[in-house]
Amino acid sequence: MAALLTPLAACSSSGSATAPDSEGKPSADDRPVTVTVTPEGARVPAGEPVKVTASGGRLTSVTVTDDEGHKLAGKVAADGRSWVSDRKAVPGASYAVTAATRTEGGTAKSTRAAFSTAPAGKVNKVDWRPGAGATVGVAQPISLVFDNPVRNKAEVEKQLRITTSNDTEGSWGWIRDWSGRDRVDWRPKAYWKPRTKVTLNADLNGTDSGADGGWFVRDYTTTFTIGARQIVKVDLDSHRLTLERDGETVRRIPVSGGTPGGDKRSWRGTAVLMAKEGTINMNSETVGLRDAYDKMVDYSMRLTWSGMYAHAAPWNARYFGNSNQSSGCIGMSDANAAWFYGQVRPGDPFEITGKDTKGVVAPGNGFGAWNLSWSEWQQKSALR
Structure with a gap:
């Protein structure tokens, strides 16, 4: 790499010969174009675009290629004096730069340079x-x-x-x-x-x-791709779940939500189905609840990171449609859970209402962004 990093004045060039003036010197129009490339050197900091400038003439094209053969795209400015890459130089790479120029007198030349960037000390994924x-x-x-x-x-x-x-x-x-x-x-x-x-x-x-x-x-x-417009409406006060598809009611299902008056209450607001996890182990100790339980649960559909699911709960059969007696999840019969599990897909919204709940699903607790107004959500952009 060090051998490539020669000063620009020593870079190779090609093109038509310079015509001398009457005193045997190159004419002013055909004096060499001065090309500058930044960054320059070995192990320079990454994260900046590559810039090529020309004085005493014009750039006609610039090619910047890394050691894996990938090119950095860019465009010569209208006045021909500069070129800037669209992307930044990445860490731990070597770049070769070829700049084609034309003097004021029309002589074409080519200038070459090279530089390398320092490797990343720490990588974010x-x-x-x-x-x-x-x-x-x-x-x-x-x-x-x-x-x-x-x-x-x-x-x-x-x-x-x-x-x-x-x-x-x-x-x-x-x-x-x-x-x-x-x-x-x-x-x-x-x-x-x-x-x-x-x-x-x-x-x-x-x-x-x-x-x-x-x-x-x-x-x-x-x-x-976005699928059908499916909305799941959960009314914890009437203990009913309704699946709507394209504006039409598909089925109403009796359910039992979180037990009122404590930590076992359900969340309200809009939760988004994150994943269909099938049969999983549910352990109350993992979500900090008293009265520990440890069960294998069928047709489990995750709604929050904090542990709220919709799932089959046959042990609560006597409460479906008339009382909320779960540990925060939305439970239903085996038959209804099997059918419902086959209908919904990740990304479907669950619009949950009820008087006695723990509060609204937070934006980071699953996909709770829908519980903010549009203006509130826009304010969370770093570019506002």
């Missing part, structure tokens, strides 16, 4: 939902949870691009995930329209998270 190729419900947000803190939230958010098939309006919002980690979600202003195609391009490679966060060293992308 992303866990994102939904997965590629998924079909999800109309309340599904795009959610990115970061391994390390993100101090440079505005810089990170600038690298996140959402494309939809119908120009859906939405906004990013920064929240604290239930795990305590930094998280950013994108939700539409209103529920998605069915059949919308959605693509996330997170061009994060070469972006610095900030203090204690480290560098992103890769990009992320996912594409998914």
